[in-house]
Amino acid sequence: MTPTKRRAEGIRRLACGLAVHGTRMLLLAAVAGLLTGCGEKGKHGASAERPLVTGVEVVTVGSGPRERIAEVVGTVRAKKIASVASQVMGRITSVPVVEGTRVGKGAVLATIDDTAIRAQLAAAEAMVAEGEAGREEVEGAIAQAEAGKALAEKTYERFRMLHEEKVVTPQEFDEVEVRRTVAVKEYERALDRRAQVAAKSTQAKAQADAARAMLSYTLVTAPFAGIVTEKKIDAGSMASPGVPIVVLEETGRYRIEASVPETYLGTLKIGSRVRVILDGGGGEEMAGSVSEVVPTVDPASRTFTVKVDLPQGGELRTGMFGRVLIPVGEEPILVIPQRAISRVGGYDAVYTVTADNVARLVMVTTGKAFGDGVEVLSGIEPGARVAISPLEKLVDGARVEVRK
Numbered sequence: 001m002t003p004t005k006r007r008a009e010g011i012r013r014l015a016c017g018l019a020v021h022g023t024r025m026l027l028l029a030a031v032a033g034l035l036t037g038c039g040e041k042g043k044h045g046a047s048a049e050r051p052l053v054t055g056v057e058v059v060t061v062g063s064g065p066r067e068r069i070a071e072v073v074g075t076v077r078a079k080k081i082a083s084v085a086s087q088v089m090g091r092i093t094s095v096p097v098v099e100g101t102r103v104g105k106g107a108v109l110a111t112i113d114d115t116a117i118r119a120q121l122a123a124a125e126a127m128v129a130e131g132e133a134g135r136e137e138v139e140g141a142i143a144q145a146e147a148g149k150a151l152a153e154k155t156y157e158r159f160r161m162l163h164e165e166k167v168v169t170p171q172e173f174d175e176v177e178v179r180r181t182v183a184v185k186e187y188e189r190a191l192d193r194r195a196q197v198a199a200k201s202t203q204a205k206a207q208a209d210a211a212r213a214m215l216s217y218t219l220v221t222a223p224f225a226g227i228v229t230e231k232k233i234d235a236g237s238m239a240s241p242g243v244p245i246v247v248l249e250e251t252g253r254y255r256i257e258a259s260v261p262e263t264y265l266g267t268l269k270i271g272s273r274v275r276v277i278l279d280g281g282g283g284e285e286m287a288g289s290v291s292e293v294v295p296t297v298d299p300a301s302r303t304f305t306v307k308v309d310l311p312q313g314g315e316l317r318t319g320m321f322g323r324v325l326i327p328v329g330e331e332p333i334l335v336i337p338q339r340a341i342s343r344v345g346g347y348d349a350v351y352t353v354t355a356d357n358v359a360r361l362v363m364v365t366t367g368k369a370f371g372d373g374v375e376v377l378s379g380i381e382p383g384a385r386v387a388i389s390p391l392e393k394l395v396d397g398a399r400v401e402v403r404k
Helices: 003-021 024-043 115-164 170-217
Strands: 052-060 063-078 081-085 090-094 108-112 219-221 226-231 244-249 254-261 273-278 285-293 303-309 321-337 342-344 347-353 359-363 365-370 373-378 385-389 399-402
Touching: 063 303, 108 244, 115 170, 170 219, 254 321, 342 359
Parallel strands: 052 399
Antiparallel strands: 052 385, 063 254, 063 321, 081 244, 090 108, 108 219, 226 244, 254 303, 273 285, 273 321, 285 303, 321 373, 342 347, 347 359, 347 385, 365 373
């Protein structure tokens, strides 16, 4: 067996040993020992037997800035959620919706027995009709009293002149004066009666309006278009003002509410742009905008609440879990092309090219992918030359001829 084949067989056995023992350190130690053995072999003139790989393409690893991201978790909620309750007390006669029912604005969510309220409305409307009849009667009385008053005043003026000329007796003049006074009082009483009738009529109309409003309250309607997410009561139960019958949420407008460490209190402001990943949305990122920042910090968790508006569309639901990615600065990273990565024993590795153009297999720890590149967390340093092709021809210790 040639030295080259022996080295290849040694690497294969080490990779198999790593799979059995399941430790990365064993692979590193074994490869280091193998490389040391190769170095010792080279001291005795075996370097000339190393294979030569020509046309090797390399890239020089450099560090560059990357946006530093803080990740917090949150819960999706509809921007508008209403617990719809009755405004009157009464027995519920029907609830024509269930969880998941989509309704439009003004749609009936529940009906309440309106028998008593209809009786109140009928009584109030009867009072209104009575007031209208009384108003017509009093208007007639006023017209009659006004005519009598006018006649009495004209008679009084004639008798006053006759009294001054000594044509009529004082007794006759006094009788005419009394009739004038009575006519004026009758007219004033008629006006007072009209005011009383008008007040009663106004009161009756107010009672009728109130009864109509109460009657409208027996139909519990949707304050906005949305979807019923919870039904809290069934037909036959008693409705009370303020006690929810159904919970309604507006569809199409959602946001995610997240608890953010107080460290970032000065980082987020209304309008700040963030990214959101929803587990129920296939893991795809979407853009979000901070709409509210609650300034108080929870003393127990040392966090504050941030509300992020989500783009419209998609199958969003209240209660979904998501992550908010908040940009908090920059940090340097190493990025190499994805095609430079080889898999050895279940781990990532790259071939570096030394200053004397020798390929070395190096285990690396990779991080996040960035398009065609991947972040390298450990294993190589900035300035290292990494081979990107032809990887299938490279072996550890091979001599390379770098493509110009």
